[in-house]
Amino acid sequence: MSDNILEIKDLVVHYITDEGVVEAVNGLNMTLKRGETLGLVGETGAGKTTTALSILRLVPNPPGKIISGEIHFDGENLLELSEEEMRSIRGNKISMIFQDPMTSLNPVMTVGEQIAEGIEIHQGLSTDEAMEKAHEMLELVGIPRERAIDYPHQFSGGMKQRVVIAIALACNPSLLIADEPTTALDVTIQAQVLELMRNLREEFNTAMILITHDLGIVAETCDKVAVMYAGEVIEYATLEQLFENPKHPYTIGLFGSIPSLEHDVERLKPIKGLMPDPTNLPSGCPFHPRCSHAQDICKERKPIVTNIEEGHMVKCLIYEGVIEAKEVL
Amino acid sequence: MSSSVTTEKDTNLKSQAGKKRSQWGEVWRRLKKNHMAMIGLIIMIILILLAVFANQIADYEEVAIKQNTANRLQGPSRENWLGTDNFGRDIFARIIHGGRISLMVGVVAVGIAVLIGGTLGAIAGFYGGRVDNLIMRAMDIFLAIPSILLAIAIVTALGANLFNLMLAIGISSIPGYARIVRASVLTVKDQEFIEAARAIGASDFRIITKHIIPNALAPVIVQGTLGVATAILSTAGLSFIGLGVPKPRPEWGSMLSDGRTYLWEASHITTFPGLAIVITILALNLLGDGLRDALDPRLKQ
Numbered sequence: 228m229s230d231n232i233l234e235i236k237d238l239v240v241h242y243i244t245d246e247g248v249v250e251a252v253n254g255l256n257m258t259l260k261r262g263e264t265l266g267l268v269g270e271t272g273a274g275k276t277t278t279a280l281s282i283l284r285l286v287p288n289p290p291g292k293i294i295s296g297e298i299h300f301d302g303e304n305l306l307e308l309s310e311e312e313m314r315s316i317r318g319n320k321i322s323m324i325f326q327d328p329m330t331s332l333n334p335v336m337t338v339g340e341q342i343a344e345g346i347e348i349h350q351g352l353s354t355d356e357a358m359e360k361a362h363e364m365l366e367l368v369g370i371p372r373e374r375a376i377d378y379p380h381q382f383s384g385g386m387k388q389r390v391v392i393a394i395a396l397a398c399n400p401s402l403l404i405a406d407e408p409t410t411a412l413d414v415t416i417q418a419q420v421l422e423l424m425r426n427l428r429e430e431f432n433t434a435m436i437l438i439t440h441d442l443g444i445v446a447e448t449c450d451k452v453a454v455m456y457a458g459e460v461i462e463y464a465t466l467e468q469l470f471e472n473p474k475h476p477y478t479i480g481l482f483g484s485i486p487s488l489e490h491d492v493e494r495l496k497p498i499k500g501l502m503p504d505p506t507n508l509p510s511g512c513p514f515h516p517r518c519s520h521a522q523d524i525c526k527e528r529k530p531i532v533t534n535i536e537e538g539h540m541v542k543c544l545i546y547e548g549v550i551e552a553k554e555v556l
Numbered sequence: 557m558s559s560s561v562t563t564e565k566d567t568n569l570k571s572q573a574g575k576k577r578s579q580w581g582e583v584w585r586r587l588k589k590n591h592m593a594m595i596g597l598i599i600m601i602i603l604i605l606l607a608v609f610a611n612q613i614a615d616y617e618e619v620a621i622k623q624n625t626a627n628r629l630q631g632p633s634r635e636n637w638l639g640t641d642n643f644g645r646d647i648f649a650r651i652i653h654g655g656r657i658s659l660m661v662g663v664v665a666v667g668i669a670v671l672i673g674g675t676l677g678a679i680a681g682f683y684g685g686r687v688d689n690l691i692m693r694a695m696d697i698f699l700a701i702p703s704i705l706l707a708i709a710i711v712t713a714l715g716a717n718l719f720n721l722m723l724a725i726g727i728s729s730i731p732g733y734a735r736i737v738r739a740s741v742l743t744v745k746d747q748e749f750i751e752a753a754r755a756i757g758a759s760d761f762r763i764i765t766k767h768i769i770p771n772a773l774a775p776v777i778v779q780g781t782l783g784v785a786t787a788i789l790s791t792a793g794l795s796f797i798g799l800g801v802p803k804p805r806p807e808w809g810s811m812l813s814d815g816r817t818y819l820w821e822a823s824h825i826t827t828f829p830g831l832a833i834v835i836t837i838l839a840l841n842l843l844g845d846g847l848r849d850a851l852d853p854r855l856k857q
């Protein structure tokens with residue numbers, strides 16, 4: 228058994244709409260080891276959610292379609308499974324936490340019923356046994372079991388997200404995907420919920436993909452980081468590598484400053500320009516219209532993966548030795 | 557001593573009930589605060605009780621049907637609370653027996669419409685695409701015909717009797733329910749908790765029955781309540797023009813129709829059935845509006 232729980236190879240996902248084909252994910256590659264936490268960062272529209280939904284094969288279809296690629300989970304290519312086999316994986320071996328706890332709970336079911344639902348589906352327990360487990364899960368996320376009979380609207384935002392976490396972890400999955408699990412919460416609650424997720428993840432040795440805009444959260448939570456741009460992972464590294472030695476001009480831009488040799492420390496403006504139109508992506512390196520190092524060749528030649536060092540990969544022509552950086556990176 | 561024990565138990569029970577407060581409990585609590593809706597509800601309960609126990613209150617054959625021309629066109633009195641009609645029949649008795657028919661037609665017609673329209677709307681909303689298009693365009697064609705005309709056409713084609721009346725009114729209001737249920741399913745379908753349910757491995761069947769239908773019900777309940785009022789009105793209208801329940805069976809609309817020749821000499825013959833219609837429609841509308849308000853904040857949450 229390989230120690231990679233997840234391996235995504237050349238994943239391509241499109242949304243086919245009336246306005247055109249949205250190239251949401253373009254040849255994405257990514258690996259995740261058992262028990263590890265991967266931070267998936269990138270601007271809005273980079274394709275983070277689409278990637279996450281592809282793993283569960285829940286990309287809304289139509290308009291979404293997984294065009295090509297492989298998603299190996301536990302050695303099995305998920306894209307080759309039947310819908311029924313896939314259902315037995317969802318919520319059981321792979322769980323997902325959605326962005327907004329306010330809307331990801333069913334308003335007319337008690338929280339106990341909602342936690343028990345997944346347990347009932349996957350573990351063949353009776354309603355009573357499932358409910359008993361649901362109570363245990365509630366306590367695990369720090370909510371008294373008596374509250375299992377309450378409805379979502381009787382909970383605060385932070386507690387709802389705890390319930391969502393309880394649902395996701397109820398069947399002890401080996402992979403948890405959390406799509407911006409704390410953006411809808413205020414800062415103090417964010418910290419508590421993240422803390423809870425960290426602890427539970429460690430306790431159950433669950434691998435996790437944490438999708439976020441917030442590099443601070445990544446720094447506190449993740450072992451590995453994948454930076455996405457226009458549907459590709461343009462830099463992949465360990466937390467230390469990425470924070471101490473970011474390579475891709477986009478990643479450096481994300482950190483908000485580029486140290487320069489000419490001037491002592493020059494603070495640069497946040498990355499100029501907008502995300503490219505996903506129905507009409509730039510040729511060559513998709514970042515070239517915004518990149519301060521871009522040269523003519525960047526418009527034509529698509530960068531391939533360059534290994535900077537063990538476990539640190541980047542997609543940029545500078546590191547392929549094709550062009551020179553304007554400043555030392 | 558013993559009384560203090562019971563009160564303690566009572567408060568215990570109460571607090572437990574308070575905690576167990578379900579979604580529908582919430583709705584009921586909000587509805588109770590709405591005085592107009594409660595008036596509507598109380599009137600409806602009285603009307604339903606009168607209709608259910610109509611035979612016990614006034615014998616159908618003897619009081620509501622049997623003609624007694626000697627006693628015709630009498631004003632309200634102790635014997636005949638609401639007076640008598642042109643055949644000397646007791647108007648009160650005829651109104652409560654007529655209420656039976658009105659309520660029955662209302663409920664059954666709405667039932668037919670909700671069942672057929674709701675299923676069509678749910679299928680259209682859930683599966684979308686071509687199925688949706690096909691169903692909803694058919695409904696649009698339906699909607700282009702005024703529903704009362706459609707009902708008239710159906711009754712004329714099938715013959716005027718109680719069953720055909722219910723069928724006609726039910727069928728003619730199918731498109732309305734199809735639209736409402738479709739819209740409702742569409743909004744629910746796109747909510748994150750449906751995706752979350754898929755993400756824990758729930759099947760289509762489970763998602764439809766446990767997650768979509770219970771959440772899509774509220775607007776149907778409101779529309780159904782108001783729909784009973786419309787159906788009662790349509791029944792009265794059809795009976796008024798002689799396409800309703802065959803005589804001598806009492807029906808509010810046909811009572812109005814019979815009484816209109818005597819509008820000047822004995823206005824009570826038309827006033828009371830008219831009032832019965834107005835009160836029922838008003839009560840149902842008050843209740844329906846109250847239900848809408850009581851159910852809505854739940855949807856907003």
Ligand SMILES: Nc1ncnc2c1ncn2[C@@H]1O[C@H](COP(=O)(O)OP(=O)(O)OP(=O)(O)O)[C@@H](O)[C@H]1O
Nearest residue numbers: 242249251270271272273274275276277278290505
């Ligand atoms: N259902 C859909 N139909 C059409 N286009 C879609 C759909 N869902 C997403 N997209 C498009 O696909 C691209 C990637 O979207 P995605 O939601 O994966 O981005 P994201 O990185 O998660 O962004 P965010 O940070 O805002 O959540 C975007 O351009 C988006 O507009």
Ligand code: SF4
Nearest residue numbers: 512515518525543544
């Ligand atoms: S390939 Fe060229 S445009 Fe793309 S990031 Fe590197 S330097 Fe910038």
Ligand SMILES: [Mg+2]
Nearest residue numbers: 275276277406
């Ligand atoms: Mg997203």
